[in-house]
Amino acid sequence: MKKFILxxxxxxxxxxxxxxxxxxxxxxxxxxxxxxxxxxxxxxDLCSWCNSAKDLLKEHNIPxxxxxxxxxxxxxxxMEAKTGKRxxxxxxxxGEHIGSYLxxxxxxxxxxxxxxxxxxxxxx
Numbered sequence: 001m002k003k004f005i006l007x008x009x010x011x012x013x014x015x016x017x018x019x020x021x022x023x024x025x026x027x028x029x030x031x032x033x034x035x036x037x038x039x040x041x042x043x044x045d046l047c048s049w050c051n052s053a054k055d056l057l058k059e060h061n062i063p064x065x066x067x068x069x070x071x072x073x074x075x076x077x078x079m080e081a082k083t084g085k086r087x088x089x090x091x092x093x094x095g096e097h098i099g100s101y102l103x104x105x106x107x108x109x110x111x112x113x114x115x116x117x118x119x120x121x122x123x124x
Contacts, residue, residue: 037117039064042079042090050089053101056108062117093117 039057041064043050057064069075069088076086083090083097091098093116098104107113 037062037094040067040092041065042067042069042075042083042088042092044068044070044088047088049101053089053091053104056101056104060108060113 039062041050041053041057043054043066045068054064054066067075067079069079079088079090080086083092085100087100089101091100091104098107104113107116
């Protein structure tokens with residue numbers, strides 16, 4: 001039931017999330033050599049939304065760099081400067097701020113995530 005509610009909510013947020021996209025310049029990140037994509041996930045310990053975001057990326061075999069910001073003011077300030085947010089998780093793909101887990105899940109369900117990563121639905 002939780003997934004159904006999240007799916008419904010996430011799909012309704014696609015348009016709103018796309019309007020808030022902010023380009024982000026990143027340092028080094030894990031780059032998927034096959035598709036030349038980089039994914040950064042800002043997280044914190046014991047964050048169920050962070051775990052869900054990482055699980056979704058793992059499920060799609062998407063390599064990512066995790067930056068745990070818990071208790072580190074400098075990392076939190078850096079995350080805010082790059083994404084405009086101080087909450088976790090925050091996902092950045094190819095230098096573009098995607099948003100939180102709900103935005104990631106929404107893009108995954110709509111097929112936008114595969115397009116963003118240069119993947120075909122058949123490959124995912």
